[in-house]
Amino acid sequence: MMIMKHERNEDKNDFLLFLLPEIFTVIAGSTAVYAMGIFGKQLSVENALRNAVMTAMGLAVAGFFLRREQLDSQLDYDNDEHLMRFWIAVWSCLLLSLACTFLPVGGWPFLPVFVVLSLFSNLPVGILFSSVFLMIASFEGQTQGIFFLYFISGIFAACLFQHLEQEFAIGIPLFLSLFCLFLCETANIVLLTNEHLSLEQFLVPAANLVVSGILLLGILKFFSGAVVFRDRVRYLDLNDTENQILAKYRQTDRTEYFQCIHTAYFCERIALKLGLDKDALKCAGLYHKKGWELMNLQGESFPKGAKEILEEYKEDQKYRRKETVVLYCSDAVVSAILLLSQKEPDKKPDYDQVIDKIFERIRVKGFVNECDLSLRDWNRMQKIFKEEKLYYDFLR
Numbered sequence: 001m002m003i004m005k006h007e008r009n010e011d012k013n014d015f016l017l018f019l020l021p022e023i024f025t026v027i028a029g030s031t032a033v034y035a036m037g038i039f040g041k042q043l044s045v046e047n048a049l050r051n052a053v054m055t056a057m058g059l060a061v062a063g064f065f066l067r068r069e070q071l072d073s074q075l076d077y078d079n080d081e082h083l084m085r086f087w088i089a090v091w092s093c094l095l096l097s098l099a100c101t102f103l104p105v106g107g108w109p110f111l112p113v114f115v116v117l118s119l120f121s122n123l124p125v126g127i128l129f130s131s132v133f134l135m136i137a138s139f140e141g142q143t144q145g146i147f148f149l150y151f152i153s154g155i156f157a158a159c160l161f162q163h164l165e166q167e168f169a170i171g172i173p174l175f176l177s178l179f180c181l182f183l184c185e186t187a188n189i190v191l192l193t194n195e196h197l198s199l200e201q202f203l204v205p206a207a208n209l210v211v212s213g214i215l216l217l218g219i220l221k222f223f224s225g226a227v228v229f230r231d232r233v234r235y236l237d238l239n240d241t242e243n244q245i246l247a248k249y250r251q252t253d254r255t256e257y258f259q260c261i262h263t264a265y266f267c268e269r270i271a272l273k274l275g276l277d278k279d280a281l282k283c284a285g286l287y288h289k290k291g292w293e294l295m296n297l298q299g300e301s302f303p304k305g306a307k308e309i310l311e312e313y314k315e316d317q318k319y320r321r322k323e324t325v326v327l328y329c330s331d332a333v334v335s336a337i338l339l340l341s342q343k344e345p346d347k348k349p350d351y352d353q354v355i356d357k358i359f360e361r362i363r364v365k366g367f368v369n370e371c372d373l374s375l376r377d378w379n380r381m382q383k384i385f386k387e388e389k390l391y392y393d394f395l396r
Contacts, residue, residue, distance in 0.1 A: 022063035029057035058132035114154030280305030
């Protein structure tokens with residue numbers, strides 16, 4: 001009874017710690033907007049109150065959606081474990097949106113807002129929060145074109161930078177993001193001025209491009225160090241066969257250890273072909289058997305990508321993730337080949353027939369019915385296994 005009571009108290013504390021930043025954001029945001037309207041913009045009480053209510057509702061809805069995504073484990077990278085990092089970004093963007101009400105509309109640096117909030121949560125959450133902040137900046141005296149200028153260019157930039165864990169290549173996305181912003185500003189600001197076109201009309205948009213570019217580079221540098229390359233260093237250690245866990249595994253069960261080594265080889269090779277997270281898949285292949293238990297005994301944890309694959313592999317037989325299906329198929333093929341080599345060491349099996357039977361059995365049992373793996377990827381994976389006949393000979 002005491003244990004259950006302690007667990008309930010921990011859950012309550014976790015819930016309060018999660019809810020407090022959201023409540024603070026709603027109250028602080030709506031209060032700041034009201035005060036800004038009354039004292040900064042000299043609005044009527046009715047208009048200032050309208051703006052405050054809309055701000056509170058927007059932030060409350062965005063916060064509720066963030067909670068739903070976090071509880072459903074839908075946030076990208078390791079963001080569900082570092083929510084305070086996201087809230088700090090939210091508060092910074094709130095201050096920026098308030099400051100934008102005093103800046104020329106062509107100089108609002110909203111491109112980095114969409115990118116940073118999406119990177120530190122996920123794409124839908126980032127877009128929702130960014131839209132609320134854009135609404136705050138656009139409350140008084142701005143046309144719909146200004147809102148959609150930054151809304152469209154912001155969404156485009158957030159989409160371009162959505163997946164950075166594979167190859168941290170930012171040159172082309174950065175150029176395309178700034179080019180899209182330039183086109184949108186030209187169409188909605190420069191071309192709509194009641195003056196003849198001149199270079200002076202491009203000064204504010206050009207300054208916005210420079211500021212947005214610098215802010216984006218700073219955000220991406222911080223993100224690479226805090227998230228992307230931190231996991232890569234962790235994977236380098238976990239995937240090193242000489243690390244402490246795998247060395248102990250090799251001593252404990254040498255046969256199973258090498259089976260995991262072969263499984264990890266196929267996981268990595270297929271991940272490269274299908275565009276999946278090769279580091280996470282290789283790690284899952286190495287630790288999907290006794291390595292998982294040894295990690296738990298050491299009190300260590302996996303990066304989010306490998307952790308999600310292993311948890312689904314251990315707990316469910318209806319796989320939804322492509323990576324989990326690749327792990328299951330790799331383990332099944334390696335296990336079958338090793339078993340055949342033990343039973344009939346002098347007889348070389350028909351590898352194509354063995355692989356076809358394994359894939360047919362997996363399909364009939366319905367393990368992949370809920371997975372979004374396409375038929376093309378399924379066939380490509382099967383083809384990759386059939387191309388490794390020399391490797392199977394090496395296993396015998």
